[in-house]
Amino acid sequence: MTKKFSQEHEWIELEDGVATVGITDYAQQSLGDIVYVELPEVGKKLTKDGDAAVVESVKAASDVYAPLDGEIVEINEELDANPGLVNEAPEAEGWFFKMTLSDESQLDELMDEAAYKEFVEGL
Amino acid sequence: MDQQTELLKTALYDLHVELGAKMVPFAGYDMPVQYPLGVKGEHLHTRAKAGLFDVSHMGQVRLTGENRVAELEKLVPGDIAILKPGRTRYSAFTQDDGTILDDLMITNAGDSLFLVINAACKDDDIVHMRANLGDGVSLEEIDDRALLALQGPDAAKVLARFAPAVADLKFMSFAEIEIAGSPCFVTRSGYTGEDGYEISVPNADAEALARKLLAEEEVEAIGLGARDSLRLEAGLCLYGNDIDTTTTPVEGDLNWIINKRRREEGGFKGSDVILDQLANGADRKRVGIKPEGKAPAREHTQILNTDGEEIGEITSGGFGPTVDGPIAMGYVAIEFSKPGTKVDLMVRGKARPAEVVELPFAPHRYFRG
Numbered sequence: 001m002t003k004k005f006s007q008e009h010e011w012i013e014l015e016d017g018v019a020t021v022g023i024t025d026y027a028q029q030s031l032g033d034i035v036y037v038e039l040p041e042v043g044k045k046l047t048k049d050g051d052a053a054v055v056e057s058v059k060a061a062s063d064v065y066a067p068l069d070g071e072i073v074e075i076n077e078e079l080d081a082n083p084g085l086v087n088e089a090p091e092a093e094g095w096f097f098k099m100t101l102s103d104e105s106q107l108d109e110l111m112d113e114a115a116y117k118e119f120v121e122g123l
Numbered sequence: 124m125d126q127q128t129e130l131l132k133t134a135l136y137d138l139h140v141e142l143g144a145k146m147v148p149f150a151g152y153d154m155p156v157q158y159p160l161g162v163k164g165e166h167l168h169t170r171a172k173a174g175l176f177d178v179s180h181m182g183q184v185r186l187t188g189e190n191r192v193a194e195l196e197k198l199v200p201g202d203i204a205i206l207k208p209g210r211t212r213y214s215a216f217t218q219d220d221g222t223i224l225d226d227l228m229i230t231n232a233g234d235s236l237f238l239v240i241n242a243a244c245k246d247d248d249i250v251h252m253r254a255n256l257g258d259g260v261s262l263e264e265i266d267d268r269a270l271l272a273l274q275g276p277d278a279a280k281v282l283a284r285f286a287p288a289v290a291d292l293k294f295m296s297f298a299e300i301e302i303a304g305s306p307c308f309v310t311r312s313g314y315t316g317e318d319g320y321e322i323s324v325p326n327a328d329a330e331a332l333a334r335k336l337l338a339e340e341e342v343e344a345i346g347l348g349a350r351d352s353l354r355l356e357a358g359l360c361l362y363g364n365d366i367d368t369t370t371t372p373v374e375g376d377l378n379w380i381i382n383k384r385r386r387e388e389g390g391f392k393g394s395d396v397i398l399d400q401l402a403n404g405a406d407r408k409r410v411g412i413k414p415e416g417k418a419p420a421r422e423h424t425q426i427l428n429t430d431g432e433e434i435g436e437i438t439s440g441g442f443g444p445t446v447d448g449p450i451a452m453g454y455v456a457i458e459f460s461k462p463g464t465k466v467d468l469m470v471r472g473k474a475r476p477a478e479v480v481e482l483p484f485a486p487h488r489y490f491r492g
Contacts, residue, residue: 032157032161032162032163032348033161033162033163033164033444035163035417035419035442035449036417036418036419036442036449038418038471054471056418056419056442057162057442058162058163058166058348058349058352058441058442058444059156059162059348059351059441060421061419061421080417
């Protein structure tokens, strides 16, 4: 199982050819209380760095970008009823969607946990 | 605002930082947008108990001189002459075209009028007043006082521990009261829809007073984020969003600030336009809007009728923690302003159903005695 991180503060975890994507703890902390998450539809094709989802706090809406090319195969329906899951468990129950990857080698362009930690500390 | 300009700090700046506030630039000041409790928690705490807000960035002005009432009445549509000593009124500076330069609080402080104006409009308002107030009025900017707001159902109980006299003040009343040894101007008012006070306190005493209030178990520090969601739930206008130099008081659904005598006599800036709209109606009106789904509709969201035609725009929109859902205000063409009217909101290219509703979203709980 490989977990990678983007500079846009998404995490992506690949298991059996399907990648689970969410936002990092750092991201949820800077966004504050999350009140609504708009997820893509299953079957939607995503392009790396293109719009994938929208996350809204009390104050503002923020875009979530696709960390890699691929296609949505599942979305976290729980977030509709309980968007606060993103604050409580951003890198577990607060996941956003699952996608198949067009090109697994794109994962190499993302940061591993240690590199992401260093990246965040430098912000 | 010029990024190079150094941000101003209120007397409570060090306290905000010590409390772990996230500081943001607002109207030229470095202000707390939220504390570690977070916007939602701060909002709910204010409605449940009491919240302390630093609103020192707002302008405080004193008008003295024998003509102060008559001269100020040339700039606002409110009946200031009828305002008894110790009473406060919400009003607006109108312009010749009937639009709004700023909204403000006007208090008859006995020997003077005490005004509280918006931070972002402060300089313009003062220029406007200096240019238009005639002889027999002196304007003094009060820059040696901070302004704190203590809001929420426990506000009265808490503040009375330091100054029992505040308990007797009614909504929109004012008194000079010593609080914890400091000479304060206290108004029973605020901008959250809750009971509470605005306290003008000398800068030198502001931090000590804030610390005393925060030490009370009912009180939490509240930032600008929750101030905005609280006032939106209360259906109150944010100047620059919901009212500005493109909207009149009639369009802004603020007819109630145009008092009876002023309707009969006119004589304030833009009164010809405003009184004509009062008599004949305006083309559009500010209304409450409740999105049916869960997606918030932010300011500048297009409002469509159910035939897909544009009928207006959201001016304030977000999430109401007490309502536990998205809420908004905006302007719609007058024929769509009736509560119950179905509309669509264009959020991210998709029309989403919403309804025109009565304001406020959260009932006002002022203390009227």
